[in-house]
Amino acid sequence: METIVNQKLKGVVTINTQTATLNPADTLVLEKPSVEDGSAMWELVNNSSLDQNSAYKYIMMCEHFAETCVVAKEEGKVVGFVTAFIPPERQDVVFVWQIGVDSSQRGKGLASKILNELFDRDACRDVRYLEATVTPTNEASQALFKKFAKEHNTTCEVSECFPKELFPSDEHEAELSFLIGPIEK
Numbered sequence: 001m002e003t004i005v006n007q008k009l010k011g012v013v014t015i016n017t018q019t020a021t022l023n024p025a026d027t028l029v030l031e032k033p034s035v036e037d038g039s040a041m042w043e044l045v046n047n048s049s050l051d052q053n054s055a056y057k058y059i060m061m062c063e064h065f066a067e068t069c070v071v072a073k074e075e076g077k078v079v080g081f082v083t084a085f086i087p088p089e090r091q092d093v094v095f096v097w098q099i100g101v102d103s104s105q106r107g108k109g110l111a112s113k114i115l116n117e118l119f120d121r122d123a124c125r126d127v128r129y130l131e132a133t134v135t136p137t138n139e140a141s142q143a144l145f146k147k148f149a150k151e152h153n154t155t156c157e158v159s160e161c162f163p164k165e166l167f168p169s170d171e172h173e174a175e176l177s178f179l180i181g182p183i184e185k
């Protein structure tokens with residue numbers, strides 16, 4: 001952490017071969033997750049409106065998809081994350097499975113920073129589109145993805161993706177696809 005604080009005016013440092021982006025206002029670090037971060041990601045989800053999954057899923061994403069996952073840490077505590085992957089048959093797309101920010105950190109631009117960190121990763125060098133599915137009532141998430149499209153001077157195409165009937169319980173809303181791009185690099 002000392003290294004991070006000392007170098008924070010430079011904006012970006014490399015720690016253990018992982019890229020960390022620093023916020024001059026605090027000690028926020030964005031990095032690739034390790035398996036040790038999986039349970040904290042799971043806990044953050046448990047405290048949010050996101051779909052619950054087993055802790056195993058987060059640990060598995062950290063093990064096999066770290067290149068396209070980001071954790072945001074403040075003083076070592078996970079306060080935000082994105083889990084994403086590049087679908088094998090669509091190498092120009094990064095699909096965002098979940099993005100979440102701790103309620104104490106929302107509304108400060110953190111989710112936007114996390115998406116940009118993901119998009120700037122080497123693993124995304126051939127990626128031109130970002131895709132996510134969002135429920136029709138999730139205004140925060142819709143605003144986040146529309147803002148990302150605007151920031152990158154591109155469009156956000158919204159279409160039906162997973163209808164409500166696909167889900168085993170009546171409580172799950174339909175999921176709309178948000179396809180953002182093409183994005184110039």
Ligand SMILES: CC(C)(COP(=O)(O)OP(=O)(O)OC[C@H]1O[C@@H](n2cnc3c(N)ncnc32)[C@H](O)[C@@H]1OP(=O)(O)O)[C@@H](O)C(=O)NCCC(=O)NCCS
Nearest residue numbers: 098099100101106107108109110111112140141143144147
């Ligand atoms: C969605 C979520 C990740 C946004 O995180 P955040 O760090 O607060 O987002 P940002 O601060 O980067 O905001 C991005 C944009 O969304 C807007 N926004 C954020 N929260 C909003 C809300 N509750 N209602 C409307 N707009 C909202 C912001 O105003 C900003 O747009 P602007 O700069 O044009 O004003 C966060 O609210 C969250 O974790 N929600 C619960 C989990 C979830 O629903 N995840 C998404 C589904 S995968």
